[in-house]
Amino acid sequence: MPVLPGSDSSLSLDGQGKPLWLCCELTYRCPLACPWCSNPLDFDLYRDELSTEEWKRVLREGRELGALQLGFTGGEPLVRKDVEELVAEASELGYYTNLITSGMGLTEKRLVALKQAGLNQIQLSIQSCDRDLTDKLVGAKAHKHKLEVARLIKAHGFPMVLNVPTIRQTLDRTEDILAMAEELKADYLEYVQIQYYNWAWLNRDELLPTREQVERADELVKAFRERMAGRMTIYFVDHDYYMGRPKACMNGWGTIHFTIAPDGTGLPCQEARVIKDMDFPSVRDHSLEWIWHDSPAFNRFRGESWMKEPCRGCPERKKDFGGCRCQAYLLTGDAANTDPACALSPHHHVIEAAIEDAFRPRVHRPLVMRRPRAVSTAFTGGWDEAPSPP
Amino acid sequence: MAADARVQLDDCFEINPMYLFRWEETQDSHVLLYPEGVVKLNEGAGAILSRCTGDKPVARIIEELKEIYSDPESNATLEKSLLEFLEVSHARGWIKLKS
Numbered sequence: 001m002p003v004l005p006g007s008d009s010s011l012s013l014d015g016q017g018k019p020l021w022l023c024c025e026l027t028y029r030c031p032l033a034c035p036w037c038s039n040p041l042d043f044d045l046y047r048d049e050l051s052t053e054e055w056k057r058v059l060r061e062g063r064e065l066g067a068l069q070l071g072f073t074g075g076e077p078l079v080r081k082d083v084e085e086l087v088a089e090a091s092e093l094g095y096y097t098n099l100i101t102s103g104m105g106l107t108e109k110r111l112v113a114l115k116q117a118g119l120n121q122i123q124l125s126i127q128s129c130d131r132d133l134t135d136k137l138v139g140a141k142a143h144k145h146k147l148e149v150a151r152l153i154k155a156h157g158f159p160m161v162l163n164v165p166t167i168r169q170t171l172d173r174t175e176d177i178l179a180m181a182e183e184l185k186a187d188y189l190e191y192v193q194i195q196y197y198n199w200a201w202l203n204r205d206e207l208l209p210t211r212e213q214v215e216r217a218d219e220l221v222k223a224f225r226e227r228m229a230g231r232m233t234i235y236f237v238d239h240d241y242y243m244g245r246p247k248a249c250m251n252g253w254g255t256i257h258f259t260i261a262p263d264g265t266g267l268p269c270q271e272a273r274v275i276k277d278m279d280f281p282s283v284r285d286h287s288l289e290w291i292w293h294d295s296p297a298f299n300r301f302r303g304e305s306w307m308k309e310p311c312r313g314c315p316e317r318k319k320d321f322g323g324c325r326c327q328a329y330l331l332t333g334d335a336a337n338t339d340p341a342c343a344l345s346p347h348h349h350v351i352e353a354a355i356e357d358a359f360r361p362r363v364h365r366p367l368v369m370r371r372p373r374a375v376s377t378a379f380t381g382g383w384d385e386a387p388s389p390p
Numbered sequence: 391m392a393a394d395a396r397v398q399l400d401d402c403f404e405i406n407p408m409y410l411f412r413w414e415e416t417q418d419s420h421v422l423l424y425p426e427g428v429v430k431l432n433e434g435a436g437a438i439l440s441r442c443t444g445d446k447p448v449a450r451i452i453e454e455l456k457e458i459y460s461d462p463e464s465n466a467t468l469e470k471s472l473l474e475f476l477e478v479s480h481a482r483g484w485i486k487l488k489s
């Protein structure tokens with residue numbers, strides 16, 4: 001008999017070359033206007049969404065590649081009327097199906113239909129514990145509806161993940177937010193630092209929390225996690241700007257995660273299109289199998305041969321894979337550089353400068369809300385020339 | 391049984407409904423699926439969890455596995471490692487006592 005597992009060493013999250021996670025961004029449309037949205041700044045130009053039949057092909061091919069976890073996300077996926085049909089198809093294919101939603105557009109009728117279609121769990125985003133604060137942050141009357149939706153999700157027996165993105169404006173409310181998660185009987189709480197790409201990057205100076213805020217929240221979450229042991233699983237995503245260590249982004253490029261954007265573009269992560277000097281293939285032109293195994297885009301940062309110093313000779317590379325390629329591109333001009341969130345990066349000063357800029361005494365700028373044509377991307381491309389480290 | 395208590399031979403466990411436990415052809419193994427997570431189980435773990443059906447006391451699961459894996463050397467440690475695995479599984483919330 002094979003040795004029975006008693007510890008983590010016998011468990012495996014390694015995809016062994018298979019995309020365990022298929023993330024389907026059904027649409028970029030959304031009734032909310034969150035100023036940290038991860039969708040592209042020109043999201044409203046992506047009108048040519050995959051059809052129901054095209055998504056079904058994506059689901060079939062993803063399953064053939066070995067994908068187990070499926071996330072329907074957006075934008076707000078429920079803007080599309082075919083979510084129930086796609087959930088049914090996904091369940092039939094054997095996925096564990098996650099709906100990642102703002103709750104907007106979720107009614108009891110749709111919940112029942114989703115349950116019947118075989119949906120396994122719902123991840124609901126909620127931004128704060130305070131109605132006025134949430135509504136201001138998302139640019140719509142949403143808080144009350146989100147609380148109602150949370151109760152309906154539980155009443156219909158779904159495992160519920162509460163996803164709370166944290167920013168300067170909300171982190172001081174951590175205690176109340178944790179109490180809200182307990183009151184709503186969330187099974188999982190993701191208390192996450194937002195990541196600075198696209199809209200969040202645009203608004204970074206106003207959204208970035210202080211080190212003290214992050215550390216205080218960290219302590220509160222630790223105590224809460226102990227108290228909730230056995231009742232709620234809590235993921236606290238730390239702030240890479242303050243850790244000195246980069247995040248193990250996507251568990252490595254092209255290792256377990258496969259995103260399909262609303263227009264059918266295949267991406268190793270949802271943000272990858274911020275890397276302007278790369279071309280990403282579309283499921284309209286290629287099979288998922290070719291995109292995953294053979295496309296230049298998915299192979300570009302696989303393994304370690306692309307790494308530069310200091311990653312190349314660093315033992316940490318086995319844990320963090322050099323951090324985030326998108327952040328390396330955005331902040332250093334070369335996606336193959338060490339993520340500047342790493343204290344060992346020769347570009348780490350750009351992180352320190354960003355923190356300093358954000359807290360320089362000044363008049364605070366208004367938040368740019370995620371709305372169509374709120375900004376123009378007509379004159380922005382990539383870097384003109386990558387800067388050299390000092 | 392409390393969260394940190396020892397597993398008893400007459401306990402009956404079932405898979406926590408929060409988890410989806412099934413055979414996965416592409417991994418050639420049993421897997422546990424849960425919100426945003428996958429656990430790939432080795433053969434022994436899969437054999438145990440597939441018997442956590444809510445109607446089998448732990449003692450019977452041990453007997454069944456001893457019949458399947460008749461190697462005397464590993465049988466000596468089978469009971470101990472099986473109980474340990476059930477304790478770990480229970481602590482992780484994969485299984486719960488049939489109420």
